[in-house]
Amino acid sequence: MNIQVEEIGGVTIIPLEGRLDGNNAGVAEGVFLGLFAEGKGTFVFDFSELQYISSAGLRVVLVAAKKLRASKGRMICANLAEQVYDVFEMSGFTSILEIAGTKEEALAKLQAGA
C-alpha cells in the first residue's frame, strides 16, 4: 500500500487504497504512528479508494482512535465504501467513531471545530 499523506489547513489526511488487510495493515499503522509521534493530532482517514477492510484493518483505525482520544486529538473517517461501512457497522464502529460522507465534509467539520 502506497500512502501519500496530505496536509490541509492543519488537518492531516491519510488516504487508504485497495485493501486494508492482514498483509498491509501494518504499513498504514506505521504511517499513522509516525505522524502522531511528530505531534499531528487532527486526522482524516480518507477511505474513498479503499474497497476492503478486515479485522486487521480495523485494528489500525482503533489504534488511531485510542491514541487521539487519549491525547485530545480528533479523527474523522470519510467516504466509506459499502463493504467498509458494513464492517464498521458490524463492529459497532459506526456508533463510536466520527464518520463523514466526503473528505471535504470531514475537513469542514474539523476546521469549524464542530
Place this chain on the structure above:
Amino acid sequence: MSNEPHYTVDRSLQLRNDMQELMRLNEELEAIGAELDWSPRAVLDLSLACEELVVNIVNYGYPVGSEGFIEVGLRASKDEVEITLADRGNPFDPFKDPDPLDLLEMDVDDRPIGGLGIFFVKRLMDEVHYEFADGMNQVRLRKRWSKQ
C-alpha cells in the same frame, strides 16, 4: 428437488503460514467470482471470511518461525460455495466462543483491540463447522445466495 449441491468449480490451493499468501487466496476467489459471475460484494465477503481464519492460523496456529501450511478447498457454483481450510497447527476450534456482543457496545477507550474476526465469519456465512480430524484442524464454510 435434490439438496445435493452441484458445484461446477472445484479447486484447491496450499497456502504457507504467511500473511502475504492472503493475496494469492484473494486472487483465486476473484478468479472464481469472475468465472461464475458472482457480485463483487460476494467476493469481498468470502475474502473477509477466509482472511479472518487464515490470519488466526498464521498468528496462533503454528509456532512462531515454524513453517506450516493451510490447505484451502474451494467448491462453488453460480449461487453457492463451500470453502474448507485445513491446517496441522495447534488444535483449536475458532467457533467455540460465544459472539463478542459486549465488545460491540464499547467505546473507544475501553474497547480491546481485536476479537471480532471470527464474529465476522459467522455473520457472513450461512454455515460454519469445525472438527479436529486426521491430525488437522478442519473448518468448513458454506454460503448460498438466492439472487445476485
